[in-house]
Amino acid sequence: MTYLLLICVAENVRLTAEESAAMPAATESWVAEMEARGVRKEGGPLRGVREAVTVRIRDGEVLVSDGPFAETKEQIAGYDVIDCPNLDEAIEVAAKHPVAPFGALEVRPFDPAGWWRSEDRRGPDDPEYLMIHCLDEDAELSPADDCDVPGSPAALEQQAWDAETYASGLKLAGGRLQPASTARTVRVRDGEMLVTDGPFAETKEQVAGFNVLTCPSLAEAVEIASRHPTARIGTFELRPFAQG
Numbered sequence: 001m002t003y004l005l006l007i008c009v010a011e012n013v014r015l016t017a018e019e020s021a022a023m024p025a026a027t028e029s030w031v032a033e034m035e036a037r038g039v040r041k042e043g044g045p046l047r048g049v050r051e052a053v054t055v056r057i058r059d060g061e062v063l064v065s066d067g068p069f070a071e072t073k074e075q076i077a078g079y080d081v082i083d084c085p086n087l088d089e090a091i092e093v094a095a096k097h098p099v100a101p102f103g104a105l106e107v108r109p110f111d112p113a114g115w116w117r118s119e120d121r122r123g124p125d126d127p128e129y130l131m132i133h134c135l136d137e138d139a140e141l142s143p144a145d146d147c148d149v150p151g152s153p154a155a156l157e158q159q160a161w162d163a164e165t166y167a168s169g170l171k172l173a174g175g176r177l178q179p180a181s182t183a184r185t186v187r188v189r190d191g192e193m194l195v196t197d198g199p200f201a202e203t204k205e206q207v208a209g210f211n212v213l214t215c216p217s218l219a220e221a222v223e224i225a226s227r228h229p230t231a232r233i234g235t236f237e238l239r240p241f242a243q244g
Contacts, residue, residue, distance in 0.1 A: 002041070002115045003090045004177060006207065007078040008200045009103035011048060019102075026098035034082065039093055042117060042173055043080030045242040046130060052239040055222055057231040064222055069134040069237040072201045074104055076132065076239070079210070081115050081175075091186055091195055100188040106200045108183040108207070115175035118166065126214045128172070128241045129221045133209040135234040137179055145233050154229040161228050165213070170224060174211035205235055 015023070034040035052068045068075050077099070084090040087107070094105040147154045165171035183199040199206050208230075215221045218238065225236040 001086065001090075002081060002083050002110045002175075003087075004106075004108050004110065004115070004175070004210070005043075005080040005082060005090075005094055005097070006076050006106040006108070006200065007045075007080070007097070007099050007103065008074040008106060009077045009099060010073050011075060011077075013102055015102065023098060030097055033096070034080075034093060039082045039084060039089075041081040041083055041115070043078065045078040046076065046239045047242050049075045049239075052237055053218065053222065055225040055231055055236040055238060056234075057226060062222075062226045062231075068239070069132065069205060069235045070201045070203045072203060074200055076207075076237075077103070078242075079130070081173075087184065091184060091193075094186040095188055095193045100186060100193075103187070104200045105186045106183050106207075107186060108180075108199070109178045111176040111178055111209075113176060115173070117173040118169075118171065126216050127218075129213045129215060129218070129238050130241065131211045131213055131221070131225055132207055132237040132239070133176075133211075133230055133234060134205040134237060135208040135230065136205050137208075139233065141233060145229070147229060154232075157229040165211075165224060170213055170215060172212040172214055174209065176209040177207065180206040208234070 031040060049068045054065050054069050056063045082090060082093055084093060090107050094100065094107050097105055099105065143149050144153045146152055147158050149155060180199045185196045185198065185200045187194045213221055213224060221238050225231060225238060
């Protein structure tokens with residue numbers, strides 16, 4: 001089973017100088033161990049939430065606002081895609097992450113279609129953005145706006161969006177997640193692993209999937225997101241990746 005680990009931290013978290021200095025090496029050690037085990041498939045840190053924008057379409061108007069989709073104490077700071085035989089091992093992998101002692105990691109399985117990654121088409125010049133799909137799972141949708149209805153306008157639009165962004169090399173990776181009820185949130189406090197059911201953020205909208213885009217500018221990333229049919233019923237958070 002393939003899982004998404006959402007790395008979640010409070011941006012005002014206070015680490016000691018020693019803890020801050022140890023984080024890069026601890027992260028490199030975790031990545032090296034998980035890649036040696038054949039568990040880690042993809043991942044990366046994101047820039048701060050001040051550089052995030054959210055994109056929605058309401059009544060045909062594109063609405064762009066600064067900041068992340070969820071105004072919570074903890075925010076998404078990065079992600080990893082891991083491949084584990086079961087949820088227990090995925091939780092064990094999450095608990096070993098160096099962010100677990102002061103942040104949280106949401107472990108969520110992908111939809112049966114799974115996570116995918118295109119051939120390595122990352123260019124040296126264009127920045128990359130994580131496009132986080134955020135939806136209210138309890139919202140009632142019309143058949144025309146429901147991408148799960150075969151042949152619906154929304155389903156056809158999404159297929160066209162997927163085909164266009166893949167063919168143009170703009171879309172590098174992505175996947176649709178199972179419902180928020182399947183998520184587990186993992187923290188380690190005072191050496192004890194704490195696992196709770198559900199996602200890290202108790203908000204109306206929850207993370208439903210993601211794509212990695214490579215675009216010359218944030219403005220183009222916003223335009224690409226606005227053409228996805230989910231923008232009419234949900235929200236996209238666009239966040240640039242950290243450099244280096």
